[in-house]
Amino acid sequence: MTDLVLETKGISKSFGALKASNNISLDLRVGEIHALIGPNGAGKSTLIKQIAGGLTPDSGSVHFLGEDVTTLDRVARARKGLGRTFQISSLAMDFTVLQNVVLGAQGAKGSPWHFFRNAMKDKRLLDIAWNALERVGLQDQAKVRTADLSHGQRRQLEVAVALTLSPKAFLMDEPMAGMGAAGSAQLTTFLENLRTEAPILLVEHDMDAVFALADRISVLVYGEIIASGTADEIRRDPQVQKAYLGEESL
Amino acid sequence: MSRETSLNSVIGLGLLLVPLWAYWADEPFIITLSTKVAILALAGVGLNIALGLGGLVSFGHAAFFGIGGYAMGILAAHAQTYVPLMEWPFLIDGTKSMPIIWLVAMVVSALVAVLIGALSLRTSGVYFIMITLAFAQMLYYFAISWPAYGGEDGLSIYLRNSFPGLNTLVPIQFFGICYALLMIVIAFSARLARSPFGLALAAARQNEERVETVGMRPYNLRLAAFVISAAITGLAGALYADLNRFVSPTMFSWHMSGEIMVFIILGGVARLYGPVAGAALYIMLEHFLGPISEYWQIYLGALLLLVVLFARGGLIGTLAGREVAHD
Amino acid sequence: MSLVLLIEQVLNGLQSGVMLFLMAAGLTLVFGVMGLINLAHGSLYMVGAFAAAATAAATGSFLLALIASLAAAAAAGAVIELAVIRRLYNRDHLDQVLATFALILIFSEGTRWLFGSFPLFLDVPSYLSGAVTLPFGIQYPLYRLTIIGVGLAVAVALFLLVSRTRLGIRIRAGESDREMIAALGVDISRLYTVVFALGAALAGLAGAMVGAIQSVQVGMGEPVLILAFVVIVIGGIGSIKGALVGSLLVGLTDTLGGFLLPQAFGLFMDASSATSIGSALASMLIYILMAGVLIFRPSGLFGRA
Numbered sequence: 001m002t003d004l005v006l007e008t009k010g011i012s013k014s015f016g017a018l019k020a021s022n023n024i025s026l027d028l029r030v031g032e033i034h035a036l037i038g039p040n041g042a043g044k045s046t047l048i049k050q051i052a053g054g055l056t057p058d059s060g061s062v063h064f065l066g067e068d069v070t071t072l073d074r075v076a077r078a079r080k081g082l083g084r085t086f087q088i089s090s091l092a093m094d095f096t097v098l099q100n101v102v103l104g105a106q107g108a109k110g111s112p113w114h115f116f117r118n119a120m121k122d123k124r125l126l127d128i129a130w131n132a133l134e135r136v137g138l139q140d141q142a143k144v145r146t147a148d149l150s151h152g153q154r155r156q157l158e159v160a161v162a163l164t165l166s167p168k169a170f171l172m173d174e175p176m177a178g179m180g181a182a183g184s185a186q187l188t189t190f191l192e193n194l195r196t197e198a199p200i201l202l203v204e205h206d207m208d209a210v211f212a213l214a215d216r217i218s219v220l221v222y223g224e225i226i227a228s229g230t231a232d233e234i235r236r237d238p239q240v241q242k243a244y245l246g247e248e249s250l
Numbered sequence: 251m252s253r254e255t256s257l258n259s260v261i262g263l264g265l266l267l268v269p270l271w272a273y274w275a276d277e278p279f280i281i282t283l284s285t286k287v288a289i290l291a292l293a294g295v296g297l298n299i300a301l302g303l304g305g306l307v308s309f310g311h312a313a314f315f316g317i318g319g320y321a322m323g324i325l326a327a328h329a330q331t332y333v334p335l336m337e338w339p340f341l342i343d344g345t346k347s348m349p350i351i352w353l354v355a356m357v358v359s360a361l362v363a364v365l366i367g368a369l370s371l372r373t374s375g376v377y378f379i380m381i382t383l384a385f386a387q388m389l390y391y392f393a394i395s396w397p398a399y400g401g402e403d404g405l406s407i408y409l410r411n412s413f414p415g416l417n418t419l420v421p422i423q424f425f426g427i428c429y430a431l432l433m434i435v436i437a438f439s440a441r442l443a444r445s446p447f448g449l450a451l452a453a454a455r456q457n458e459e460r461v462e463t464v465g466m467r468p469y470n471l472r473l474a475a476f477v478i479s480a481a482i483t484g485l486a487g488a489l490y491a492d493l494n495r496f497v498s499p500t501m502f503s504w505h506m507s508g509e510i511m512v513f514i515i516l517g518g519v520a521r522l523y524g525p526v527a528g529a530a531l532y533i534m535l536e537h538f539l540g541p542i543s544e545y546w547q548i549y550l551g552a553l554l555l556l557v558v559l560f561a562r563g564g565l566i567g568t569l570a571g572r573e574v575a576h577d
Numbered sequence: 578m579s580l581v582l583l584i585e586q587v588l589n590g591l592q593s594g595v596m597l598f599l600m601a602a603g604l605t606l607v608f609g610v611m612g613l614i615n616l617a618h619g620s621l622y623m624v625g626a627f628a629a630a631a632t633a634a635a636t637g638s639f640l641l642a643l644i645a646s647l648a649a650a651a652a653a654g655a656v657i658e659l660a661v662i663r664r665l666y667n668r669d670h671l672d673q674v675l676a677t678f679a680l681i682l683i684f685s686e687g688t689r690w691l692f693g694s695f696p697l698f699l700d701v702p703s704y705l706s707g708a709v710t711l712p713f714g715i716q717y718p719l720y721r722l723t724i725i726g727v728g729l730a731v732a733v734a735l736f737l738l739v740s741r742t743r744l745g746i747r748i749r750a751g752e753s754d755r756e757m758i759a760a761l762g763v764d765i766s767r768l769y770t771v772v773f774a775l776g777a778a779l780a781g782l783a784g785a786m787v788g789a790i791q792s793v794q795v796g797m798g799e800p801v802l803i804l805a806f807v808v809i810v811i812g813g814i815g816s817i818k819g820a821l822v823g824s825l826l827v828g829l830t831d832t833l834g835g836f837l838l839p840q841a842f843g844l845f846m847d848a849s850s851a852t853s854i855g856s857a858l859a860s861m862l863i864y865i866l867m868a869g870v871l872i873f874r875p876s877g878l879f880g881r882a
Contacts, residue, residue: 073462075466078463078465093456103460104462112471135491369872373871373875381810387803392857392861547686
């Protein structure tokens with residue numbers, strides 16, 4: 001199974017009486033987009049935190065590139081090549097757009113332990129940063145203060161920062177959230193091509209995007225994976241229709 | 251040149267020209283006041299690295315100001331009595347040499363900052379404020395109850411320490427030393443703010459999660475910033491003790507911590523020359539209001555309140571407008 | 578070292594602990610409900626002490642003096658809440674620290690201006706002076722015992738207030754969800770003023786009661802304020818239970834450390850250096866305690882993690 005990039009083996013997490021994750025086994029393979037869907041309160045955020053680091057499962061383990069990373073924090077997992085984007089944009093808002101991507105490049109390819117050189121004049125990091133901005137189409141906004149970006153542009157920047165890490169896997173938490181139809185369509189095309197670079201574990205509410213993009217879909221309800229398969233299999237799955245589609249109209 | 255840059259030049263030049271004029275007009279007291287401004291500004295520039303750049307509201311920087319002061323006091327006291335500081339396991343003599351005293355002040359401040367910072371940075375927000383305050387207070391009480399170096403009464407040094415090639419007893423020459431150090435540290439701090447370290451630290455101030463996600467640890471960045479900041483404030487403490495030729499536990503007091511913070515606020519948080527403008531304003535208020543009313547600190551309090559409530563950018567923010575993102 | 582002396586010191590520790598609790602309770606309440614760090618809390622302690630000393634001098638009644646301390650501190654608290662503090666709730670902690678630092682300057686210098694720089698004295702009333710005999714033949718000042726009693730009574734009353742009354746329900750609701758209680762129609766700004774004045778009154782009472790065994794002077798509130806911070810860090814911000822446990826821990830550690838450490842060092846070094854090293858170390862003891870708590874529980878003993 002050399003094409004396994006990311007894997008959770010039976011992870012469970014409870015908060016008091018609430019079982020937020022119940023024996024979840026999930027994997028991500030080379031070249032694919034694996035979408036994770038589920039109604040609100042299904043436990044998606046809890047699962048993501050256990051995969052990205054920041055929340056340790058009560059039992060079970062998380063493996064990344066063949067290594068057990070269950071006890072590593074999110075900094076260590078990021079360094080191993082797990083690129084993450086957040087549901088609510090998590091950026092340095094007072095920075096310019098360019099500063100945000102240079103920060104990413106510095107984290108991945110540079111070091112913060114230089115006190116005298118100018119961070120914004122490092123040719124190598126700037127190349128990585130500009131490249132990432134161009135790929136998401138934000139190069140014209142490079143000098144804009146991040147707080148002044150539109151919501152959709154912040155989503156793009158979020159992806160651009162993840163790109164600077166040249167990760168081995170992407171963990172994307174609702175990248176389409178709050179984007180207009182045009183923006184979603186553009187990002188869908190972009191992710192379509194990104195999967196060859198590194199596989200994507202995609203948590204998304206935009207069902208058009210999910211069914212268009214995903215090679216596999218897993219459905220999480222009340223902390224359990226109730227179904228996993230291709231888009232067609234998921235569409236036909238009676239359990240999914242009952243538990244998921246029944247609750248939330250598409 | 252942006253408005254802030256021109257304003258900075260005016261402030262920096264002003265702090266140089268006033269004592270030069272005083273030298274010409276034979277007003278040594280003005281030179282001493284200007285020296286005090288330069289030293290207090292230096293302490294503020296130090297704190298500003300933690301507070302402005304790193305967002306670490308340290309309410310205990312008097313700890314490092316005091317350590318710097320006592321580093322000077324202890325070394326000079328041993329030198330003037332010809333009693334070695336220690337004889338075993340190796341001999342350490344006191345010294346009257348400023349560069350050595352500065353080095354000791356900075357190194358000891360930095361070491362203590364590693365300890366205080368490592369503990370305090372486990373927390374954030376209000377806890378961090380209270381804990382840094384408490385640690386400074388701990389050193390304050392220690393200085394009071396430790397009798398070897400004067401206890402509550404402090405320690406007097408008869409002659410100002412020496413600097414190779416200069417006569418530090420001449421006020422304008424001592425001012426020159428302090429001013430030069432201030433300018434060097436301001437240049438360093440400007441450089442630091444633009445460096446990879448400064449970028450990561452500023453990012454950690456705005457969004458800790460973001461920094462972690464790109465694989466850097468905010469705790470380490472903050473600890474380094476806290477230590478650098480402490481070393482600079484410690485240097486200022488050594489100079490301050492040399493200016494007064496006296497060091498006492500009040501250098502550790504929490505009023506001192508508050509005052510250093512006040513310089514930054516009056517001048518403008520995270521502004522390069524904010525502490526210089528703030529310290530100058532503070533000393534001028536003290537100098538001009540002090541003779542008018544014994545209770546001049548009421549006016550200082552009122553002014554501070556107004557600045558915090560209504561003019562958050564401080565002096566420089568009010569005059570130069572919003573800070574522009576620079577890269 | 579005799580047992581009697583030790584018990585006396587324990588009682589002294591308790592006494593300083595309960596007074597510390599009166600300070601810490603207000604601080605922690607204000608932080609828990611409003612999210613505000615208030616450095617000027619020590620000034621309210623001072624206001625209470627000065628009001629008591631002035632009233633006692635004018636009327637000769639200690640009871641009236643205590644009532645005056647409560648009233649003056651509560652009034653001062655309400656005034657600064659209305660004029661300054663409420664503008665700070667939505668500000669960052671740096672602004673809160675500086676604005677309340679400014680308030681200290683104003684209070685301290687204002688008090689110096691009104692009363693002068695010399696300390697005032699507040700006498701323990703005759704019916705509370707003298708000593709009582711406790712078991713083991715321990716002679717202990719009645720007034721200090723009274724302080725312990727009053728402090729514990731206030732602690733109980735405060736717990737009942739927060740757990741049983743309508744105001745308490747609102748306070749607890751305010752700690753967990755501000756918007757919710759505003760939506761329920763509670764006048765939140767009035768609630769804040771009341772909570773702030775309540776905390777101020779407790780600080781004022783502590784100032785008055787301690788003022789009778791120490792002198793009443795400008796700046797008297799500041800060492801107590803910092804001790805109260807240590808208490809809150811140890812107990813956990815926002816927790817009244819934590820404030821009580823922390824206060825007693827700090828009060829006992831401080832008192833017993835100052836008493837026991839010099840004696841402990843005296844066992845293996847000469848008396849004068851034992852006294853100096855012992856008392857220097859004792860002055861740092863509560864901060865070492867705080868550091869210890871922080872290493873194991875960064876959000877305090879009873880803090881919400």
